Amino acid sequence: MSEQLPDGVERRAFDGSERLATRGEPVYGEPTEGEWRAWNPNRSKLGAMLELGMDTSLDGGETVLYLGAASGTTVSHVADFAGPTYAVEFAARPARDLLEAAESRPRLFPLLKDARKPETYAHVVESDVDVLVQDVATRGQARVALENRRFLADGGQLLLAVKARSEDVTRDPDDVFADVREELEEGYEIVETERLEDYHTDHLGVVARPR
Ligand code: SAM
Numbered sequence: 001m002s003e004q005l006p007d008g009v010e011r012r013a014f015d016g017s018e019r020l021a022t023r024g025e026p027v028y029g030e031p032t033e034g035e036w037r038a039w040n041p042n043r044s045k046l047g048a049m050l051e052l053g054m055d056t057s058l059d060g061g062e063t064v065l066y067l068g069a070a071s072g073t074t075v076s077h078v079a080d081f082a083g084p085t086y087a088v089e090f091a092a093r094p095a096r097d098l099l100e101a102a103e104s105r106p107r108l109f110p111l112l113k114d115a116r117k118p119e120t121y122a123h124v125v126e127s128d129v130d131v132l133v134q135d136v137a138t139r140g141q142a143r144v145a146l147e148n149r150r151f152l153a154d155g156g157q158l159l160l161a162v163k164a165r166s167e168d169v170t171r172d173p174d175d176v177f178a179d180v181r182e183e184l185e186e187g188y189e190i191v192e193t194e195r196l197e198d199y200h201t202d203h204l205g206v207v208a209r210p211r
Pocket residue numbers: 043044045067068069070071072073074075088089090091094113114115116135136137138
């Protein structure tokens with residue numbers, strides 16, 4: 001099976017082992033080789049989705065809205081290969097590091113906003129974004145994805161990481177994932193799901209398209 005990676009993402013050798021990599025300034029102490037830096041799938045759900053061969057359909061150059069940017073670990077890799085990348089994070093402390101990651105990335109636009117209130121950033125984010133990436137690890141993950149669907153172009157897609165324990169620590173993750181899937185289907189057609197277990201305990205990766 002030939003591997004589908006976006007333009008700007010390559011497998012490269014770091015200390016003798018092949019790793020996913022993008023070109024940009026390092027952000028989280030990751031190994032570098034020349035202008036390339038390793039993308040650690042244990043620190044990144046989207047990195048794990050790519051490692052697992054999920055069909056993200058990312059080509060490179062897309063407009064991205066990224067929800068739950070934290071200190072910029074994953075979104076910095078995204079901004080290395082994507083087009084304009086709007087990064088929403090509501091916690092001030094990680095957002096400071098996110099601002100630093102954006103300094104060397106002219107296409108990365110940090111927004112200190114609450115992803116449950118898309119109307120507060122609708123005037124900044126261009127409509128018709130190609131890809132909505134979400135990793136908010138908070139209760140109501142399906143609802144956040146549904147409320148931000150308005151930004152997605154018709155042919156766009158959602159790349160979502162669902163953390164079961166953020167919904168309910170006491171329930172079986174499979175039951176939580178079934179409920180999240182059902183709720184998501186109010187606004188999305190689910191294309192693929194895969195447990196990210198090799199890299200992230202009790203997380204589900206979801207690829208979906210707006211209905
Ligand atoms: N995606 C990040 C990465 O791979 O580098 C890690 C994200 S961490 C698991 C989840 C982040 O979502 C936290 O930084 C948290 O503050 C943020 N978050 C949770 N709820 C949010 C909301 N309603 N709006 C914006 N950010 C939110």
